[in-house]
Amino acid sequence: MYPYLHIGSLSLGTFGLLLWLAAVCATVVLHFNFVRHRIKADALNIVALATVGGIVGAKLWHVLESPQALMHDPAGMLFDRAGFAWFGGLGASILVLLWQGRVARVGMLSMLDLAAPAAAVGYGVGRIGCLVSGDGDYGIPTKLPWGMAFPHGLVPTPPGVYVHPTPIYELIFSLIVAYWLWKRANTASPAGWLTGEYLLLSGLGRFLVEFIRINPKLYWGMSNAQVASIGSMIAGIVLMLLVRGRKPAIAVRPEEAPAGEPAHS
Numbered sequence: 001m002y003p004y005l006h007i008g009s010l011s012l013g014t015f016g017l018l019l020w021l022a023a024v025c026a027t028v029v030l031h032f033n034f035v036r037h038r039i040k041a042d043a044l045n046i047v048a049l050a051t052v053g054g055i056v057g058a059k060l061w062h063v064l065e066s067p068q069a070l071m072h073d074p075a076g077m078l079f080d081r082a083g084f085a086w087f088g089g090l091g092a093s094i095l096v097l098l099w100q101g102r103v104a105r106v107g108m109l110s111m112l113d114l115a116a117p118a119a120a121v122g123y124g125v126g127r128i129g130c131l132v133s134g135d136g137d138y139g140i141p142t143k144l145p146w147g148m149a150f151p152h153g154l155v156p157t158p159p160g161v162y163v164h165p166t167p168i169y170e171l172i173f174s175l176i177v178a179y180w181l182w183k184r185a186n187t188a189s190p191a192g193w194l195t196g197e198y199l200l201l202s203g204l205g206r207f208l209v210e211f212i213r214i215n216p217k218l219y220w221g222m223s224n225a226q227v228a229s230i231g232s233m234i235a236g237i238v239l240m241l242l243v244r245g246r247k248p249a250i251a252v253r254p255e256e257a258p259a260g261e262p263a264h265s
Helices: 014-036 043-064 067-072 074-079 086-103 108-133 166-184 193-212 224-243
Strands: 004-007 010-013
Touching (some): 004 014, 014 108, 014 166, 043 086, 043 108, 108 166, 166 193
Antiparallel strands (some): 004 010
16 A cells, blocks of 8 residues: 655655545536536636535544544644544535536536436546555455455554455445446436435445444444435435425526527426
């Protein structure tokens, strides 16, 4: 594993580099989603703002999970290059996207729907940053032939111990979710429906992978992430119930419909 890349006196964290790559991949997916739906919005600007908001939210969620450690060393907790919680990032990114949907006149829920496949891809690629840095997001010991060791990771594994490469599992699952959401966008559905599906599926994936993660079990035999995953799944189901029966979202705004072609309604 390579937690850092050393170029002369410069030290670059591989997690940060993969986070940048995740943002690039999400930007590309969101851009093509805008193109196919004839949405005039800046994918790069939207992803950049959502990424910054997500990083801040992920860090705050992580430090607030350990209030005693935060009180003991607030600067160390806040400025440590490790320690980010996905659900904090998800919540903050959703708020940024809602605002961006209003600014771009796309609609707040419609913006979330458009960004859902990009979010799935970005999350999966970002998880590889956890893998290459060996930051402790791997799984429990395994004898499966694809088990991996992280002797030089930020959180090293014991000598001779091979563990589940859970970030790879999450990458594969996220790409499947992204493909599903991308195809589902071709069908008529009310604004917010795809976002509900994303919250449900991503929460389910995180809930299941936590069974083989090394995270401590704190609540009713579940980890913090599993409790948050249940919240994500419930939020997704509630959102789909709330928007069910509404008219399909507008995929092409009337003023942008090509000549001779009616806008979707």
